[in-house]
Amino acid sequence: xxxxRHLALAIALAGxxxxxxxxxxxxxxxxLGTPLKPAEVSKWDRTIFPDGRGLPPGRGTAxxxxxxxxxxxxxxxxxxxxxATAEDLIxxxxxxxxxxxxxxxxxxxxFATTVFDFIxxxxxxxxxxxxxxxxxxxxxxxxxxxxxVIKEDEVMTAATLPKVKMPNRxxxxxxxxxxx
Amino acid sequence: xxxxxxxxxxxxxAGGGLxxxxxxxxxxxxxxxxxxxxxxxxxxxxxxxDPPWQRKTGGPFTTxxxxxxxxxxxIRNIGGNRTPAGDGVSWTPLEDLEGIxxxxxxxxxxxxxxxPAIDPALHRLVIHGLVRQPLEFTVESLLRYPxxxxxLFIECGGNSNAGWHEEPIQRPVGAFHGLVSCSEWTGxxxxxxxxxxxxxxxxxxxxxxxxxxxxxxxxxxxxxxVDDAMVALYQNGERIRPENGYxxxxxxxxxxxxxxxxxxxxxxxxxxxxxxxNETAKYTELLPSGKARMFTFVMDAxxxxxxxxxxxxxxxxxxxxxxxxxxSGRGRIAKVDVSADGGKSWAEAHxxxxxxxxxxxxxxxxxAWNGKPAVLKSRATDETxxxxxxxxxLVKERGRDGYFHYNAIVSWAVDEDGEIxxxxx
Numbered sequence: 001x002x003x004x005r006h007l008a009l010a011i012a013l014a015g016x017x018x019x020x021x022x023x024x025x026x027x028x029x030x031x032l033g034t035p036l037k038p039a040e041v042s043k044w045d046r047t048i049f050p051d052g053r054g055l056p057p058g059r060g061t062a063x064x065x066x067x068x069x070x071x072x073x074x075x076x077x078x079x080x081x082x083x084a085t086a087e088d089l090i091x092x093x094x095x096x097x098x099x100x101x102x103x104x105x106x107x108x109x110x111f112a113t114t115v116f117d118f119i120x121x122x123x124x125x126x127x128x129x130x131x132x133x134x135x136x137x138x139x140x141x142x143x144x145x146x147x148x149v150i151k152e153d154e155v156m157t158a159a160t161l162p163k164v165k166m167p168n169r170x171x172x173x174x175x176x177x178x179x180x
Numbered sequence: 181x182x183x184x185x186x187x188x189x190x191x192x193x194a195g196g197g198l199x200x201x202x203x204x205x206x207x208x209x210x211x212x213x214x215x216x217x218x219x220x221x222x223x224x225x226x227x228x229x230d231p232p233w234q235r236k237t238g239g240p241f242t243t244x245x246x247x248x249x250x251x252x253x254x255i256r257n258i259g260g261n262r263t264p265a266g267d268g269v270s271w272t273p274l275e276d277l278e279g280i281x282x283x284x285x286x287x288x289x290x291x292x293x294x295x296p297a298i299d300p301a302l303h304r305l306v307i308h309g310l311v312r313q314p315l316e317f318t319v320e321s322l323l324r325y326p327x328x329x330x331x332l333f334i335e336c337g338g339n340s341n342a343g344w345h346e347e348p349i350q351r352p353v354g355a356f357h358g359l360v361s362c363s364e365w366t367g368x369x370x371x372x373x374x375x376x377x378x379x380x381x382x383x384x385x386x387x388x389x390x391x392x393x394x395x396x397x398x399x400x401x402x403x404x405x406v407d408d409a410m411v412a413l414y415q416n417g418e419r420i421r422p423e424n425g426y427x428x429x430x431x432x433x434x435x436x437x438x439x440x441x442x443x444x445x446x447x448x449x450x451x452x453x454x455x456x457x458n459e460t461a462k463y464t465e466l467l468p469s470g471k472a473r474m475f476t477f478v479m480d481a482x483x484x485x486x487x488x489x490x491x492x493x494x495x496x497x498x499x500x501x502x503x504x505x506x507x508s509g510r511g512r513i514a515k516v517d518v519s520a521d522g523g524k525s526w527a528e529a530h531x532x533x534x535x536x537x538x539x540x541x542x543x544x545x546x547x548a549w550n551g552k553p554a555v556l557k558s559r560a561t562d563e564t565x566x567x568x569x570x571x572x573x574l575v576k577e578r579g580r581d582g583y584f585h586y587n588a589i590v591s592w593a594v595d596e597d598g599e600i601x602x603x604x605x
Contacts, residue, residue: 041306046395121397125293128395176476
């Protein structure tokens with residue numbers, strides 16, 4: 001069953017208008033979604049934003065993260081984060097240049113929350129989701145400290161992590177969408 | 181040999197022996213083609229006029245067909261990082277395929293943590309965030325919505341990245357440019373589902389998340405998703421293959437492949453991007469200035485010649501058909517120019533119908549090769565007027581550390597023996 005062109009257009013137009021999108025209710029589409037309560041949504045919601053929204057409770061330091069890194073990360077990323085079968089993670093915290101196109105965390109990554117988000121959702125590849133909140137904070141602290149972005153004794157929490165200013169924070173230009 | 185060609189037919193329209201594309205419409209035209217270098221089956225005793233398979237009952241019916249065993253070498257080329265196991269790519273063998281549709285089993289793969297074995301009865305799509313009512317959809321319920329079909333290419337943002345290398349890589353075209361494929365995708369326009377949830381006035385982004393082991397996530401502008409994205413359930417007429425996102429894949433026409441999130445499980449409507457790893461540390465392109473391009477969603481126009489191409493061979497001076505593919509994330513292909521003299525002169529190739537937006541377009545060009553060294557190029561122009569750049573122009577603008585979004589003109593050198601190599605020319 002293909003959608004008539006005018007129907008597609010109506011949807012697109014309605015989308016452009018904004019809050020009046022309810023008008024699209026005139027569409028003959030069924031409404032088969034099951035409403036979710038806030039508690040149910042929170043079971044699904046794994047988004048973490050640069051301003052810290054979505055970060056879970058917990059805490060960790062670089063010192064705690066060092067042994068975790070050796071146990072869970074070093075086999076692929078190298079003992080000193082220099083890269084092995086997986087990419088390098090640790091380098092000098094200087095934004096990249098043509099002579100040194102370094103894309104390690106301290107040099108390239110614009111947001112510290114991204115480190116937490118990616119470890120929490122994807123690492124380690126053989127057992128993603130297996131690390132506790134404290135462990136992810138500790139690993140994030142270790143990587144930020146090893147990259148020279150934070151001090152070794154700084155405690156990373158939902159309150160402190162979003163405040164970490166990454167050296168390459170302003171190193172990006174948005175291309176296909178307008179920056180706010 | 182090419183037959184039915186008059187002296188007038190063989191009058192070149194550009195250097196190196198390129199002929200008028202309208203020649204391809206001439207009835208009875210027989211052209212030579214470059215051949216894959218393959219072993220022939222040694223069966224001297226068999227008389228092709230009376231082969232043994234004509235003299236006994238053939239094979240049984242099958243519940244699901246597979247290619248001929250004689251085509252067993254037409255396969256995806258698995259490359260990239262094999263440790264850890266789930267991270268890497270497999271390439272579509274573009275040089276072995278014709279037309280514009282990629283067989284589903286040969287569609288390229290880019291997985292970040294393997295292919296999940298999803299039971300569709302246990303899979304859900306959740307829409308939440310800045311919506312009037314968060315909703316959960318079963319796969320069964322999505323199958324009951326109005327659907328649309330579109331023929332669309334999907335290209336990995338990292339496709340053709342060997343083009344940034346200092347030396348031209350020598351590989352079959354598919355193992356260099358084959359992180360692009362084209363399918364008929366069928367599914368539910370995402371605008372319908374977003375409307376059912378009711379988008380709040382302040383919403384401007386959507387974070388899409390897959391159900392693979394890495395829970396791959398990307399942030400996408402709401403306007404694009406409302407405009408033409410779909411939640412696809414079918415690929416080339418059948419339910420999507422596991423490695424291409426079964427049971428649900430977000431399809432974002434013309435945008436880099438990672439935005440078409442496979443195994444789609446969640447759409448989080450927000451007012452800001454999440455700045456995920458795959459839109460910051462990866463899928464951004466470092467420029468010579470030290471700044472990096474970010475949210476480079478659109479795949480710019482690109483074309484390449486699939487025949488002749490490296491690994492194939494041309495057997496002597498003759499009139500050949502040059503064959504290739506062109507596509508653009510911005511819309512339809514308007515024209516493809518071909519050069520047989522390294523870009524000194526160009527002539528317009530024949531575009532085979534259908535020519536669809538954000539879809540492969542097949543182009544063809546007759547070429548009277550004189551048996552002497554030649555350099556072949558193709559150059560796509562899309563309906564917005566965007567012209568595929570020469571490599572030196574692209575490298576000058578972007579440097580060589582960007583890794584993603586390489587779409588420069590591709591050059592093949594043909595030598596006197598009919599061997600084809602990749603060159604920067």
